[in-house]
Amino acid sequence: MIVCVAVVGHQNNPLYIQSFTDADDALKLHHIVHCSLDVVDERVNNPKKSGPTLNETFLGLLYPTENYKVYGYLTNTKVKFILVTTDLDVRDADVRNVSIIVPCIELYYKSMNL
Amino acid sequence: MGREVSESCIDSLLIEMVSTYCNRFYANKPELAARRIEAIGYQVGHQLSERYTMERPRFSDHLEAIKFICKDFWSELFKKQIDNLKTNHRGTFVLQDNRFRWLTRMSIDQSPENGASEDPSIMADEKAVESMHLYFPCGIIRGALSNLGIPCAVSADISNLPACSFVIRIKA
Numbered sequence: 001m002i003v004c005v006a007v008v009g010h011q012n013n014p015l016y017i018q019s020f021t022d023a024d025d026a027l028k029l030h031h032i033v034h035c036s037l038d039v040v041d042e043r044v045n046n047p048k049k050s051g052p053t054l055n056e057t058f059l060g061l062l063y064p065t066e067n068y069k070v071y072g073y074l075t076n077t078k079v080k081f082i083l084v085t086t087d088l089d090v091r092d093a094d095v096r097n098v099s100i101i102v103p104c105i106e107l108y109y110k111s112m113n114l
Numbered sequence: 115m116g117r118e119v120s121e122s123c124i125d126s127l128l129i130e131m132v133s134t135y136c137n138r139f140y141a142n143k144p145e146l147a148a149r150r151i152e153a154i155g156y157q158v159g160h161q162l163s164e165r166y167t168m169e170r171p172r173f174s175d176h177l178e179a180i181k182f183i184c185k186d187f188w189s190e191l192f193k194k195q196i197d198n199l200k201t202n203h204r205g206t207f208v209l210q211d212n213r214f215r216w217l218t219r220m221s222i223d224q225s226p227e228n229g230a231s232e233d234p235s236i237m238a239d240e241k242a243v244e245s246m247h248l249y250f251p252c253g254i255i256r257g258a259l260s261n262l263g264i265p266c267a268v269s270a271d272i273s274n275l276p277a278c279s280f281v282i283r284i285k286a
Contacts, residue, residue: 074172077262078263112161
């Protein structure tokens with residue numbers, strides 16, 4: 001299940017962070033989101049030739065920690081969506097295709113009145 | 115995002131906006147009026163580019179972003195694409211639209227048959243008024259590009275109506 005969603009602006013400023021677990025975990029989740037921003041920058045600046053191309057908006061699994069998996073999505077305007085989940089058997093394709101990321105993005109656009 | 119708006123409303127709004135800023139708000143300061151209009155365009159372009167790049171793969175370089183402006187962005191705004199794109203490959207792009215939609219309702223004044231003495235000042239005034247109308251689209255382009263991470267300066271050139279060209283200079 002998804003424990004944390006974060007929307008980060010183009011200067012790495014947090015726009016929205018929401019964690020869905022008990023309060024004492026929240027700081028750890030914020031740290032995980034913060035670290036994943038570095039991974040996003042790395043992915044963008046050093047594209048792996050064998051992996052997804054430079055132009056992918058969905059960055060896939062950023063990195064797994066001990067209990068969590070972190071997924072990232074980067075828009076053209078450098079807005080980053082970070083998703084932290086504890087589901088150990090969720091696959092990349094599920095997060096990408098199934099409506100997990102896309103409703104987040106659509107809600108973001110709707111809330112910004114775009 | 116299925117919101118619709120009537121095109122004649124947009125035309126009237128833009129004409130009225132330019133006229134208000136030039137004649138009422140900043141009556142004797144055309145540079146300030148121009149800057150305000152361009153700033154409005156910047157905001158609009160900023161948000162529009164956010165909306166129109168939603169599902170697309172990311173751009174690999176400046177040329178891709180400019181091509182996006184010429185094709186998808188322009189067709190969303192004006193239902194047509196830019197007719198001609200020129201570049202010097204060193205950060206300057208010229209986008210030419212042969213029939214700019216917001217200028218089609220503007221009269222192309224022929225030179226008056228009489229009085230060569232009043233020609234230059236009248237022509238200069240008309241050019242100034244026409245160029246005021248182009249600050250808004252310049253701002254839109256600048257806002258869209260800066261949201262895609264490309265700071266630039268945009269200026270417009272109307273040597274022959276209704277064609278107009280926008281010159282984009284990317285700040286290095």
